[in-house]
Amino acid sequence: MNIQTHYSLKNWNTFGVDQTAEAFVSVDSIDALKAALNHPDYSHHFILGGGSNLLLTQALKGLCIHINLKGIAVVQENENEVVVEAQAGENWHDFVCWTLAQGYGGLENLSLIPGNVGTAPIQNIGAYGVELKDVFAGCSALHRKDLRLQDFDLKQAAFGYRSSYFKTRGKDEYVICSVRFRLTKDKHRLATSYGAITTALGDTPPSPQSIAKAVIAIRQSKLPDPAVLGNSGSFFKNPVLSKNDFDTLYQRYPALPHYPQADGTVKVPAGWLIDTLGFKGKRQGDAGVHEHQALVLVNHGNASGKDILALAQEIQARVKTTFGIALEAEVNIL
Ligand code: EPU
Numbered sequence: 001m002n003i004q005t006h007y008s009l010k011n012w013n014t015f016g017v018d019q020t021a022e023a024f025v026s027v028d029s030i031d032a033l034k035a036a037l038n039h040p041d042y043s044h045h046f047i048l049g050g051g052s053n054l055l056l057t058q059a060l061k062g063l064c065i066h067i068n069l070k071g072i073a074v075v076q077e078n079e080n081e082v083v084v085e086a087q088a089g090e091n092w093h094d095f096v097c098w099t100l101a102q103g104y105g106g107l108e109n110l111s112l113i114p115g116n117v118g119t120a121p122i123q124n125i126g127a128y129g130v131e132l133k134d135v136f137a138g139c140s141a142l143h144r145k146d147l148r149l150q151d152f153d154l155k156q157a158a159f160g161y162r163s164s165y166f167k168t169r170g171k172d173e174y175v176i177c178s179v180r181f182r183l184t185k186d187k188h189r190l191a192t193s194y195g196a197i198t199t200a201l202g203d204t205p206p207s208p209q210s211i212a213k214a215v216i217a218i219r220q221s222k223l224p225d226p227a228v229l230g231n232s233g234s235f236f237k238n239p240v241l242s243k244n245d246f247d248t249l250y251q252r253y254p255a256l257p258h259y260p261q262a263d264g265t266v267k268v269p270a271g272w273l274i275d276t277l278g279f280k281g282k283r284q285g286d287a288g289v290h291e292h293q294a295l296v297l298v299n300h301g302n303a304s305g306k307d308i309l310a311l312a313q314e315i316q317a318r319v320k321t322t323f324g325i326a327l328e329a330e331v332n333i334l
Helices: 030-037 092-101 195-201 208-222 243-252 270-276 305-323
Strands: 004-008 020-027 045-048 060-067 072-077 081-087 136-143 149-152 174-184 230-234 287-289 296-299
Touching: 020 030, 030 060, 030 136, 030 174, 060 174, 092 208, 195 208, 270 305, 287 305, 296 305
Parallel strands: 020 060, 045 060
Antiparallel strands: 004 020, 072 081, 081 174, 136 149, 136 174, 230 296, 287 296
């Protein structure tokens, strides 16, 4: 096992924050993963996927295990549908492109989301009207202590808005090794109701490929490319308010965009709240708020995790004072 000590994680997190791991190993098989979890010298482990939802504010203690399991295979097929299994270390967008190249539908709205396949279920990634749970057929995860592989179905994965069993009750208990997706070969279920998609499509007939193209264009126009400007996508979750709290706020802010939920609650865009407070494009040293999307915090170069956290905390305090809303971080802060 090739363990490296005092290892810089700067190139392993999309914020590009320079923090170290006490020890680091990349594993490309389940056996190597088990050996790493069983290593007698390290009792504390951190599981690293694509590093795209992570803010490192301190050095990591113990062994950082990078999941580098690779492979994509069709595991079930009938006339209209396929179930495709992807290993956790596959890059998410490359995997989406592979499904589109085969003519499979289902993942097009989730194009260009940074990160890897294995971490996608943890926060039930979602964009433009589709969430991972809509195409999830199951996943295989290794229990970190007893080292047994366990299968999770849709119900067991307990998906919610940017949440799952793996982020709540099962937090830090499992390593997701592979994920299965139910995709369409024909009669695609296309989600085009999101306004920006309708506009971007124009007269082009909707298909998995044309929707992916539209989503990529929208994302590229609004969201910074982590390879160019360090970031972790949306830093906060969109808050979900009770109907009463929403009504009170809406009276004061009639321009507030809002999305009524099936259970009577109302989701409001954190980006609008932050933007209204004038944070868009603001900088504190090298930590900043993106100029086109106030929900995205960015690293202009040499910001530390603590610099970015300080900016996030200032935003949280201002949103609380002005709107009475406690913004919850979406990014995993360590
Ligand atoms: N808005 C502003 N100012 C801003 C940003 C947004 O006024 O600076 C307003 C917009 O005008 C719009 C509303 O807020 O009315 C929603 O904005 P947008 O469509 O950009 O989406 P979002 O709610 O900010 C969510 C997801 C994104 C996902 C998009 C598209 C969360 C936390 N974020 O963002 O996911 O791509 O919808 O579906 O739910 C991510 O999770 O990392 C992520 C990028």
